[in-house]
Amino acid sequence: MAGVIRRAGEPSEPVTVVAALRVEALAIGGRTVRCGMGPVRAAACGTDLARHLPADQPVAVLGVAGGLDPVLPAGAVVVASEVGRVGELAIALPHARALAQVLDRAGVEVHLRPIVSTGRIARGAWRRQLASGGAAAVDMESASLVRALPGRPLVVVRALADTPTTGMLRGGVRGLLALRHLRPAVTTWAAALEGGGHEAG
Secondary structure, three states, rough: OEEEEOOOOOOOOOOOOEEEHHHHHHHHHHOEEEEOOOOOHHHHHHHHHHHOOOOOOOEEEEEEEOOOOOOOOOOEEEEEEEEEEEOOEEEEEOHHHHHHHHHHHHHOOEEEEEEEEOOOOOOOOHHHHHHHHOOOOOEEEEEHHHHHHOOOOEEEEEEEEEOOOOOOHHHHHHHHHOOOOOHHHHEEEEEEHOOOOOOOO
16 A cells, blocks of 8 residues: 555544655644655555545545645645646535535634646646636646545645745745644544534535
């Protein structure tokens, strides 16, 4: 199975958390599956998870992403209302609103917006073109993971790192700090599903 970071003595959780990179997994904390960077690794990880996880096991894709909307600062938290690739139909994520509500109650300001996935890091004019489609953030893994894990409760949450106004170094720190506040809400969302709260919200 894909690489996992887990601290000794941690109990099992009602959700499988997936992140691309080790630094993201460490910021998120707890048991985290590392899928690797890029759509190919993400697709392979998703296929592996689909084989090993129960069909109703909730999955949360967490990590940092590039910001597309100049209004949103580095560190802003985006819950994906839908995820897609350029030129393909986006996939709606019906559990997004329920998770956004949990995060809001926990005091985390969230933005319920589309996220777009690409095959390489988006920069310059291409990033501005992606922004024109209405997405709030761009990453390289979410669409591949979502497509590999159909039919299960799944959410995608990205903390913005580099943005149109903030570079990767400073923005990356803000994004990673924002990730530290996500796991409790994700766990609460998943536990509610286990307890019979199956509405998407």
